Amino acid sequence: MKIPAEVFARSPEPTLGVEWEVALVDRDSRDLVPRGAELIDLATAAHPDIHVEKEFLQNTVELVTGICTTVPEAMAELETSLAAVEEAADKLGIDVWASGGHPFTDFRENPLSDKPSYQEIIARTQYWGKQMLLWGTHVHVGISHEDRVWPIINALMTKYPHLLAISACSPGWEGLDTGYASNRTMLYQQLPTAGMPYQFFTWGEWQSYMRDQAISGVINHTGSMHFDIRPASKWGTVEVRVSDATSNLRELSAVVALTHCLVVHYDRMIDAGEELPVLQPWHVAENKWRGARYGMDALVITSRDTDEAWVKDELTQMVEELTPLARELGCAEELAVVHEIIDGGAGYERQRRLFQETGSWRDVVEETCRELHTFRPVR
Numbered sequence: 001m002k003i004p005a006e007v008f009a010r011s012p013e014p015t016l017g018v019e020w021e022v023a024l025v026d027r028d029s030r031d032l033v034p035r036g037a038e039l040i041d042l043a044t045a046a047h048p049d050i051h052v053e054k055e056f057l058q059n060t061v062e063l064v065t066g067i068c069t070t071v072p073e074a075m076a077e078l079e080t081s082l083a084a085v086e087e088a089a090d091k092l093g094i095d096v097w098a099s100g101g102h103p104f105t106d107f108r109e110n111p112l113s114d115k116p117s118y119q120e121i122i123a124r125t126q127y128w129g130k131q132m133l134l135w136g137t138h139v140h141v142g143i144s145h146e147d148r149v150w151p152i153i154n155a156l157m158t159k160y161p162h163l164l165a166i167s168a169c170s171p172g173w174e175g176l177d178t179g180y181a182s183n184r185t186m187l188y189q190q191l192p193t194a195g196m197p198y199q200f201f202t203w204g205e206w207q208s209y210m211r212d213q214a215i216s217g218v219i220n221h222t223g224s225m226h227f228d229i230r231p232a233s234k235w236g237t238v239e240v241r242v243s244d245a246t247s248n249l250r251e252l253s254a255v256v257a258l259t260h261c262l263v264v265h266y267d268r269m270i271d272a273g274e275e276l277p278v279l280q281p282w283h284v285a286e287n288k289w290r291g292a293r294y295g296m297d298a299l300v301i302t303s304r305d306t307d308e309a310w311v312k313d314e315l316t317q318m319v320e321e322l323t324p325l326a327r328e329l330g331c332a333e334e335l336a337v338v339h340e341i342i343d344g345g346a347g348y349e350r351q352r353r354l355f356q357e358t359g360s361w362r363d364v365v366e367e368t369c370r371e372l373h374t375f376r377p378v379r
Helices: 036-046 071-092 116-125 146-165 183-188 203-216 218-222 249-271 281-297 311-329 332-344 347-358 361-374
Strands: 016-026 052-054 060-064 094-097 137-142 229-232 237-240 299-301 308-310
Touching: 016 071, 016 249, 016 361, 036 052, 036 060, 036 071, 052 071, 060 071, 071 094, 071 249, 071 332, 094 361, 137 249, 146 203, 146 229, 146 237, 146 249, 146 281, 146 311, 183 281, 203 218, 237 249, 249 311, 249 332, 281 299, 281 311, 281 347, 299 311, 308 311, 311 332, 347 361
Parallel strands: none
Antiparallel strands: 016 060, 016 094, 016 137, 052 060, 137 237, 229 237, 299 308
16 A cells, blocks of 8 residues: 655744634533534634634634744734634624633533544544543644654653643533643543654654554544644644643743744754753653643653652743743743743632632633633733
């Protein structure tokens, strides 16, 4: 069976693209409502320049930027798209809400979008696939050559808990406080093509792997591999899919800025002939679990010698070290929002605190809807 080798498009500059999944909720019950397609039609008719797409579930709308050069440019596009989506939602008498997972909805009452690949995923994955009421943030950064892709991905995986902690906002599930900062992370990895990528070290290893997936029919079932970080060969990017869908644009800007800076930082380490960090797969797996479980309070493994540090201390140091690069990339103010999250708490902490005070997940969704309006971008 002849399978064409995967070809990486290459991006001469470290361009940026962001995909942010938001959901639609009823104004009274605060449960999810399956009106995504209707809303998209309304929003794009009134604002044809925005880019919004259907997603796995009919309750979801994905906001997508074009190819951007800076974080502020990407955030401005998303703010424009969000305004259009909120305008359409208001006409429908519903609200827009964003988070990693809904804390009380019934997965059996949330229909899929009408796309054959989604139907195929459910047919194959059954119970676990039906529970994918999860929303994420995907950040694309352009890479100049395929030989750089996997060294950069392996290096990014050493910062998995950091990118997850500042975005984590899915502590509730089916009316329970799961005890996790990001329950989304634990649920999503149940899909057979999702979760941590294998540690490939060359582009040829990746091509061989993808050839195996094509021959065995895996890609036919799913359309692609849904790894937490993966090559997006069609666009010439590395796609970082670690983070929960943040509940507001301000914290989203911090996630995007940290991601952009880390990718460019590792790319320049390659230019300088420096060795990129990589951890043993078992340390990467442990760090992923610690990030999902403890969020901003995670103690993470930082070296192949199993040294450890608190993720808050690591984040503080990372912001300091990356700030000169962030100034060059035009996202120093957005990167500094990481300090706000360290000091004020991440989304899951606000949600959990309110649930402990009120005992009501409806109140949590209500307050999270409010955040979408009040936690505005830096500029």
